[in-house]
Amino acid sequence: MRLSPFAPIDALRAPPPEPARVAWLAGREYAHRGLHDDVVPENSPAAFAGAIARGMGIECDVQKTADGRAMVFHDWELDRLTDQTGATGAHTVAELEQLTLLGSAERVPSLDRVLDQVAGQVPLIIEIKSKRDRKVSPLCLAVLRALEGYRGDHAVMSFDPRVGRWFSVHAPETVRGLVVTEEGNRGLRGTVERHLALWHAAPDFIAYDIRDLPSRFAAAQRERGLPVLTWTVSTGELRERAAVHADAPIAEGEGVA
Template sequence: MRLSPFGWIDAALAPAPDPARVSWLGGQTYAHRGVHDERVAENSPSAFAEAIRRGLGIECDVQKSRDGRAMVFHDWQLDRLTAQSGPVARRLSSELEQVALLSGDRIPTLEKLLEQVAGRVPLLIEIKSKKDRNPIPLCLAVNRALDGYRGPCAVMSFDARVPRWFGTHAPAVVRGLVVTEENSRGVGGWFKRQLSLWAGKPDFLAYDVRDLPSSFAAAQRARGLPVLTWTVRSALLRERAAIFADAPIAEGAGLA
């Protein structure tokens, strides 16, 4: 394959993974936060059980508890998904495990989710991060939870510090960079994505489906990085995902 000038830099600074290492990522549909709806809460054991029943891969989110455990929960605050309020990070894991989600399930730890999945379907774990927060404690918590897990599993984040940490400290874990071009288009946005790629050295990309087709995503896919795409919520977006990505991360009508 002929590489562009930046392609040669990509190959040097963010080498493509061994295809055998990442081949399981493609050809799969991932249920975004499990199979959820108005009755079943996102990121809940019930949502994950339905994904497993359907043979779907699972995408989930993790936040750090006050005592440094990885909790399966998307938001920084409890307010939207529970009857309680306040930051997740201020609660102990033992407290969070007793917090009821609006559908009746309780917030699981990552260890509980891994026990539930038990390698039956592939799992994507998005590590939530903010620019002004050090992501390493949550990376450590996720890595501890994954110790000994043998099922197909990968971590990913919008924060390039996350795949970089796993590449350095837990290189056996497949790691991805989550990307959106929203509010970051043009030359400046493209260069920002290049810097994140070089810093993170990911094994794959998880790309905003609204941005496909994307020259950046296509260039990385062509040189061997699988491209997953989120969030596929309709049949039309599923068709787009089938053309420009290796696997959809979908919910609702996108799972049909």
């Protein structure tokens, strides 16, 4: 591979992790929001139980509650996944834990409850949801507090490079990742923005949009020692692509082996 003009700065601002630190990430399949389907809701205790039973790693999403806790839920609004409406973050953890996920008896779990359920049986990757107009520190701190004393393999990741930077400063022992998509931003400007995000986050790994693989940016980071995970692997064809261009798939549906 031809050396990128960004390579020297990549090495300086986002050095690769010690291989032993991230060895557990590779060669593993991760269940995207747990092992869910038309019956088992995403990010539910049942979805996580299904992944654990199959020995799959788990990827889940977290948001901050009104009382500063970390809740496992993907959407900014409650409408798609529950019979309630309105902003997810406007509710307390106690209120959210009373909500059932549509089409099931599964309740929305806090990160504390998910950690108790997983209990180190399989690796766990926590995607921290953020918005550019919000500070990331309250949710990062809530996640860190929930993880205190947790012994299983785990990592945090986010599209927002501020999350990686926060953990690099306040919890450098926590493995951290940068989530990347090139959708709608594939030109020179996009390339520069991806490198700027990389330098700010200083991640231990990247989680790449499978639609963008193969990617020169992803390949360059992988070559210099950052594991590449890829999402969302939802078909057999995408699974084959992931096997060539990434170290581990984050999969759902027909993409699960």
